[in-house]
Amino acid sequence: MSLFDNLNIYLQPKQLEAFYHLEYSDCQYLLYGGAKSGGKSFLVRAKEFIRRMNYSETMGIIIRRTYDELYANHILKFLTEEPWARYCTAWYREGKKAIYYPNGSITFFKYLDKGTDVFNFQGIEYDDISIDEATQHEEIVFTILKTSLRKDPKKLAKNPTYKPKMLLTANPGGIGHFWCQRRFIKREFMPNENPVDFHFIPAKIQDNPIFLKANPQYLKNLNDLPEDLRKAYKDGDWNVFAGQYFRKLREDKHLIEPFYLNPDWFRFRSLDWGYDHNTVCLWWCVDYDGNIYIYRGYKRNAESPTRMAGNIIDLTPTSENVILTVASHDCWERTRTDDFNPATTMADLIKQRGLYIEKAVNTRITGWQVLGEYLDWDEAYKPTPRLKIFNTCRWVFDDLQKLIHDENSPEDVKKMNGDDTGDAARYGGMYVFSGVKPIVPKNEEEEYVESLIKDYSQTELAPWGADI
Numbered sequence: 223m224s225l226f227d228n229l230n231i232y233l234q235p236k237q238l239e240a241f242y243h244l245e246y247s248d249c250q251y252l253l254y255g256g257a258k259s260g261g262k263s264f265l266v267r268a269k270e271f272i273r274r275m276n277y278s279e280t281m282g283i284i285i286r287r288t289y290d291e292l293y294a295n296h297i298l299k300f301l302t303e304e305p306w307a308r309y310c311t312a313w314y315r316e317g318k319k320a321i322y323y324p325n326g327s328i329t330f331f332k333y334l335d336k337g338t339d340v341f342n343f344q345g346i347e348y349d350d351i352s353i354d355e356a357t358q359h360e361e362i363v364f365t366i367l368k369t370s371l372r373k374d375p376k377k378l379a380k381n382p383t384y385k386p387k388m389l390l391t392a393n394p395g396g397i398g399h400f401w402c403q404r405r406f407i408k409r410e411f412m413p414n415e416n417p418v419d420f421h422f423i424p425a426k427i428q429d430n431p432i433f434l435k436a437n438p439q440y441l442k443n444l445n446d447l448p449e450d451l452r453k454a455y456k457d458g459d460w461n462v463f464a465g466q467y468f469r470k471l472r473e474d475k476h477l478i479e480p481f482y483l484n485p486d487w488f489r490f491r492s493l494d495w496g497y498d499h500n501t502v503c504l505w506w507c508v509d510y511d512g513n514i515y516i517y518r519g520y521k522r523n524a525e526s527p528t529r530m531a532g533n534i535i536d537l538t539p540t541s542e543n544v545i546l547t548v549a550s551h552d553c554w555e556r557t558r559t560d561d562f563n564p565a566t567t568m569a570d571l572i573k574q575r576g577l578y579i580e581k582a583v584n585t586r587i588t589g590w591q592v593l594g595e596y597l598d599w600d601e602a603y604k605p606t607p608r609l610k611i612f613n614t615c616r617w618v619f620d621d622l623q624k625l626i627h628d629e630n631s632p633e634d635v636k637k638m639n640g641d642d643t644g645d646a647a648r649y650g651g652m653y654v655f656s657g658v659k660p661i662v663p664k665n666e667e668e669e670y671v672e673s674l675i676k677d678y679s680q681t682e683l684a685p686w687g688a689d690i
Contacts, residue, residue: 231272231305236429237265244269244387249421250371253356253406255391256458259433259440260425262391263295266352269389270329271306273350277381279326282350285367287358289333295354297331334359337639340366347372351388357396360639364390364401394454395463397638400624407460424458467590467625467635468597475599475606477613483507483517491534491547492582492650494642495568497524502646503534504618505544506654514596514608514654519615521643527553527568531575548582548653550645582649583656587633589648592655597622609651618643 233241240254255262270282286292300310300321313321321329330348334340337360348370353359371386392402404410406422427434427441434441444456450469453459462469483489488508495501505518520534538544553568572579583589596609611619621643628636635644 231268233265233268234261234429234431236423236425237261237268240265240389240423241269241272243421243423244273244389245385247421248418250386250419251368251388251390251405251421253390253392253402253420253422254425255393256422256424256460257426258393258444258455259427259430259437260458261430261433262425263299263354266354266389266391267296267299267303267306270350270352271300271310274321274323274327274329275325277327277349277384279377279380280349280384281328281330281347282352283330283332283348284352284354285332285334286354287333288335291355292331292333300329334363337362343367343370346370347374349373349377349384349386353388353390355392355396356390357392357394357398357402359398361398361401362639364398393464394458394460395465395626397626397636399460399463399466399626400620403460426458427456465626466623467627468594468622470594470598470607471619471623472599473619476597476609476611477616477619478515478610480517480612480614483515484509485541485543489542489544490650490653491538491544492646492653493534493547493549493553493579494646494649495527495530495550495553496642499523499639500642501525501530502642503530503547504643504646504650505538505542506650508654512608513610515610515612516615516618516647516650517612519618519643521617527571528575531572531577535575535577547577547579548649549579550649551581551584553579554581583652584649585652586635586648587631589652590633590635590644593648593651596651596654618647622647 236254240252243249243252254260254265266284270284274280274282284292284296286295297314297319300306301314310321313323315322319331323329332343340363344366351367351371353363353367356364368388371388373384373386377384390402390406392398394403405415405420409417409420411417411420427444441456444452447455450462450466451464453461454463487510490506491503492506493501493503500521500523503520504516507515507517509515518537520537522530522533525533534547549569549572553572556567569579593609597607599605599607613619621640624640625635625644626638628634635641
């Protein structure tokens with residue numbers, strides 16, 4: 223690459239490896255990073271500048287979540303950082319937030335504050351897309367932007383060897399942790415996904431010696447972090463991540479093989495109703511010692527209340543003796559205010575179908591804290607958590623693991639697509655906390671006395687069931 227050599231752009235070995243995949247490999251989506259200070263943002267700028275200069279009339283876009291991040295990490299660097307500053311200061315157009323190269327190529331700078339903002343990109347074609355800090359974005363951002371990554375046939379003659387690519391950089395954590403982890407780290411693919419399209423290059427601070435030499439204290443700062451944050455930020459460990467709400471969730475602690483549940487143990491359900499988003503119902507069991515089990519789950523969307531209620535009833539054998547279902551308050555919302563002809567609520571329809579529901583305790587922060595207490599464990603004094611989940615509904619564990627802190631209210635869970643399971647679990651945890659007491663088995667003498675009282679209360683001496 224003559225331009226690459228002439229500009230004297232120095233790329234470290236990991237960055238060179240990434241550049242090779244962007245130019246020559248068959249992968250279409252490349253994830254680079256995994257730990258802090260691995261040279262992610264510099265790679266984004268180098269890749270964008272070199273490819274726009276080498277391939278005429280092509281368009282690239284660099285995306286961050288906020289404009290402040292976009293400006294500080296990329297726009298300002300393009301205008302002040304060598305070697306590209308000597309060119310881009312003259313080529314940058316502030317009004318367009320874009321660099322217009324002499325060969326007809328363009329680099330756009332955009333930010334996506336909300337996941338739904340991505341729909342503004344539908345129908346626009348880009349030859350390169352860079353999502354810097356991809357785990358700050360919801361999965362819908364990646365899903366929609368993929369449709370904009372395509373080659374204009376008109377440009378094919380001028381750039382016959384060009385391959386459109388998407389470069390993603392990320393640290394573990396954030397709202398997009400799991401969609402990145404599934405594809406690039408665990409390499410678990412859906413039927414419509416081609417494994418060849420996805421490639422991951424891990425990079426740590428040790429792979430960025432220029433930064434490390436200039437900031438020798440930074441490595442010590444990473445080592446001083448709590449264990450889970452140190453693993454995420456320094457080691458690039460995707461099994462733990464910053465921002466995770468229930469940080470004690472572990473497969474070996476909370477997922478268990480199904481076993482026989484005593485029919486005398488207390489059982490109930492918790493329900494988070496949804497139509498456009500998921501309806502989630504969880505089945506709970508509390509044993510004599512106060513241990514809690516989520517042993518069944520149900521998740522659907524775009525389903526009518528009566529059909530949903532019928533399915534939940536069908537999934538519950540009568541032998542289980544489920545006492546009741548605590549449900550989200552929106553089941554009782556009315557869409558009309560006519561006192562003489564009030565609208566039917568979801569709760570009315572659900573109850574008509576035969577599913578008895580009561581309003582759940584809807585205290586968010588207390589609910590999350592209670593659920594966290596039930597999930598808590600410590601090897602020294604509490605090696606086993608009180609709440610466990612049957613592995614036959616593994617998705618319940620996965621959904622709880624995805625919940626993250628709200629940056630504006632750290633004690634709360636961030637509201638996002640997919641938090642329905644968390645809400646259903648919160649309702650169930652609060653119901654246990656609010657008064658469900660373990661059912662203690664009675665001895666034979668207690669059962670005999672109760673039977674006598676019951677028989678006596680049904681005699682003519684107490685026809686109305688009066689106190690005996």
